[in-house]
Amino acid sequence: MTTPQLTKNQSLVFDVLEKAEGPLSAYTILDKLRDHGFRAPLQVYRALEKLLEYGVVHRLESINSFVACAHPGDDCHSHGIVAFAICESCGQVMEFHDHEVDHRLMEWVRGQKFKPEKTTIEIRGLCEACAA
Amino acid sequence: MTTPQLTKNQSLVFDVLEKAEGPLSAYTILDKLRDHGFRAPLQVYRALEKLLEYGVVHRLESINSFVACAHPGDDCHSHGIVAFAICESCGQVMEFHDHEVDHRLMEWVRGQKFKPEKTTIEIRGLCEACAA
DNA sequence: ATTGCACACGTTATAGCATAACGCAATTGA
DNA sequence: TCAATTGCGTTATGCTATAACGTGTGCAAT
Ligand SMILES: [Zn+2]
Ligand SMILES: [Zn+2]
Ligand SMILES: [Zn+2]
Ligand SMILES: [Zn+2]
Numbered sequence: 277m278t279t280p281q282l283t284k285n286q287s288l289v290f291d292v293l294e295k296a297e298g299p300l301s302a303y304t305i306l307d308k309l310r311d312h313g314f315r316a317p318l319q320v321y322r323a324l325e326k327l328l329e330y331g332v333v334h335r336l337e338s339i340n341s342f343v344a345c346a347h348p349g350d351d352c353h354s355h356g357i358v359a360f361a362i363c364e365s366c367g368q369v370m371e372f373h374d375h376e377v378d379h380r381l382m383e384w385v386r387g388q389k390f391k392p393e394k395t396t397i398e399i400r401g402l403c404e405a406c407a408a
Numbered sequence: 409m410t411t412p413q414l415t416k417n418q419s420l421v422f423d424v425l426e427k428a429e430g431p432l433s434a435y436t437i438l439d440k441l442r443d444h445g446f447r448a449p450l451q452v453y454r455a456l457e458k459l460l461e462y463g464v465v466h467r468l469e470s471i472n473s474f475v476a477c478a479h480p481g482d483d484c485h486s487h488g489i490v491a492f493a494i495c496e497s498c499g500q501v502m503e504f505h506d507h508e509v510d511h512r513l514m515e516w517v518r519g520q521k522f523k524p525e526k527t528t529i530e531i532r533g534l535c536e537a538c539a540a
Numbered sequence: 541a542t543t544g545c546a547c548a549c550g551t552t553a554t555a556g557c558a559t560a561a562c563g564c565a566a567t568t569g570a
Numbered sequence: 571t572c573a574a575t576t577g578c579g580t581t582a583t584g585c586t587a588t589a590a591c592g593t594g595t596g597c598a599a600t
Contacts, residue, residue, distance in 0.1 A: 302558080
């Protein structure tokens with residue numbers, strides 16, 4: 277998926293996510309954009325929908341939050357599964373790929389004749405700094 | 409985690425999940441138990457909290473739903489990661505383990521000195537029957 | 541027996557996440 | 571020009587989850 281020119285709202289939402297230390301909920305994004313005229317959740321969700329579609333933002337299913345892609349331009353997104361490690365203390369997110377994990381999961385899927393659309397891998401725990 | 413005797417509410421919630429064809433939301437469970445005296449979401453959530461703790465129920469993070477464990481008594485739960493394939497058409501859920509996937513993820517985690525607490529692997533798509 | 545504690549339970553209220561449905565404006569392309 | 575698409579704003583609503591308070595019961599330590 278190639279990324280077209282972002283609209284005003286899409287840019288605002290994306291900038292907020294890029295500058296954030298960690299993942300943000302849609303309502304947190306909304307609050308950060310009230311000064312820029314945002315008034316309703318839909319303004320955020322509609323922008324997020326597009327940003328997800330373009331692959332420049334990821335949704336963290338296990339914490340109902342969104343994060344800017346850590347590997348912009350990386351073509352792994354087009355042929356691999358994205359995985360996340362989420363620190364439950366400081367909120368830091370690490371995004372990574374593992375082709376062997378992809379391969380094993382897709383092997384299993386093939387054996388079941390299951391047709392995958394979207395795969396979620398999220399590891400929640402404590403990052404090195406917070407575990408110390 | 410060994411499973412103690414379930415309380416009345418826990419049994420009711422578990423039975424509903426066991427008899428269900430697919431995953432259920434907490435509010436769907438609530439509706440199914442109104443005839444048994446359930447009136448409020450907390451009655452469901454409190455039961456689910458324990459059932460999750462005992463490992464007899466799993467939470468599907470990507471669809472905010474709960475499902476009875478498909479492998480009761482299987483000791484994989486104590487030393488492995490549970491993965492799910494969820495059909496977005498018929499709702500059917502397949503639960504499986506893959507030790508190689510576990511191994512690769514834990515290798516990555518070890519390299520980052522990340523301390524994992526809970527790992528989610530969910531593949532959403534179409535099952536064989538629905539994809540046809 | 542009395543006290544203290546842990547735990548399950550019931551209820552009300554509230555917080556947090558997400559979408560439906562309407563209408564308007566700008567853009568595009570036939 | 572006309573139709574289709576897309577983005578946007580607004581209001582209302584629905585779905586998911588927890589806070590906070592109080593009750594009752596069983597059980598162990600004193
Ligand atoms: Zn990414
Ligand atoms: Zn941390
Ligand atoms: Zn299981
Ligand atoms: Zn299906």
